[in-house]
Amino acid sequence: AQSVSQHNHHVILSEAASLELGCNYSYGGTVNLFWYVQYPGQHLQLLLKYFSGDPLVKGIKGFEAEFIKSKFSFNLRKPSVQWSDTAEYFCAVNRAGGGNKLTFGTGTQLKVEL
């Protein structure tokens, strides 16, 4: 069965620190990859997505992610986090032939301290 792994469950950073959140998936075929963010008490918002082409994708709020096919990874990065980035971050995968369902990772709770 397809699975999505997010290795960091809780991350605490100081403002201006760099961020990298890991995401690995287990499916070997064609995939679409997404990062969603969920601010406290709010709904899931799309940060960025990868469909094809340049494996380095840029999203909103200064986030970017790199798709490394050989490593089945799609890690999320931000060079300098802000207090307002405190939220839960979800990696999600949609695979070819899997219908349109998104399979989500377990999420990473990020807390940014002032």
Add this chain to the structure above:
Amino acid sequence: DSGVTQTPKHLITATGQRVTLRCSPRSGDLSVYWYQQSLDQGLQFLIHYYNGEERAKGNILERFSAQQFPDLHSELNLSSLELGDSALYFCASSVRGRGGLGETQYFGPGTRLLVL
């Protein structure tokens, strides 16, 4: 604001009861997806409707059912509720969703269900 609306925002009910959650997709979107977010199971896909027809089922219990109406809004019906059904239920929509890749799902604000 994603353009996907869900009602109600909060729902408190008792075990054994039945509730209906409503979702209106973004204007022009033909597909509606339902997801359940709970502490122990995380975010799980329940069911997908495209233009009124069921397209895919995920980890949806037999006590749960859904439908999509001609105006494309969708309802998720949860019956014989149990304590473990307490969760956040999200609806998402996309333009097509006929099985191909290259689509983005946009999520609504969710309905928080508490079963007492």
